[in-house]
Amino acid sequence: MLKYPITTIAIAFVYLLLACCSKKQAEEIKPDQPPTEKPGTNVSFASFVQPLLQTKCAGCHAPGRSAAAIWSFNGYTSVTANADRIKDAVLVKKSMPLGGTITASDLQSLQAWFDQGTLNN
Numbered sequence: 360m361l362k363y364p365i366t367t368i369a370i371a372f373v374y375l376l377l378a379c380c381s382k383k384q385a386e387e388i389k390p391d392q393p394p395t396e397k398p399g400t401n402v403s404f405a406s407f408v409q410p411l412l413q414t415k416c417a418g419c420h421a422p423g424r425s426a427a428a429i430w431s432f433n434g435y436t437s438v439t440a441n442a443d444r445i446k447d448a449v450l451v452k453k454s455m456p457l458g459g460t461i462t463a464s465d466l467q468s469l470q471a472w473f474d475q476g477t478l479n480n
């Protein structure tokens with residue numbers, strides 16, 4: 360009749376069930392595939408940094424403004440020449456924008472632009 364005793368078949372069945380479930384769980388635990396592109400990568404000065412600093416900083420840091428002597432936002436070179444100070448104030452100490460706010464995603468994009476060597480203008 361049966362080639363294998365019923366217990367063997369039962370054990371095999373339970374084993375298959377467990378193998379099946381644990382595989383499913385492993386798939387559930389597995390984190391989502393990393394996005395092909397990190398958010399905030401490929402940030403350019405013209406499309407992102409310029410408008411951000413214009414909105415968040417130029418009110419005080421532009422020629423003729425109150426904090427112009429400390430740093431004056433006046434285009435690409437005014438940022439690259441002061442990259443370390445700007446990074447320190449905005450990304451490290453988070454003391455700027457003074458009296459204003461900046462979103463986490465904007466900070467991330469700004470960080471990415473600096474990380475890329477401020478070359479993307």
Ligand code: HEC
Nearest residue numbers: 415416418419426429430444445448449455456457458459
């Ligand atoms: C409301 C006016 C105001 C705004 C807006 C503002 N700042 Fe400032 N910033 C100041 C003043 C005043 C100082 C000097 C006093 C201080 O450091 O707190 C300063 C100092 C700095 C310094 C010099 C810090 C150092 O330690 O050398 C940098 C760099 C700077 N700001 C960058 C920025 C950037 C970048 C933004 C926009 C994200 C910004 N600031 C927005 C007023 C402002």
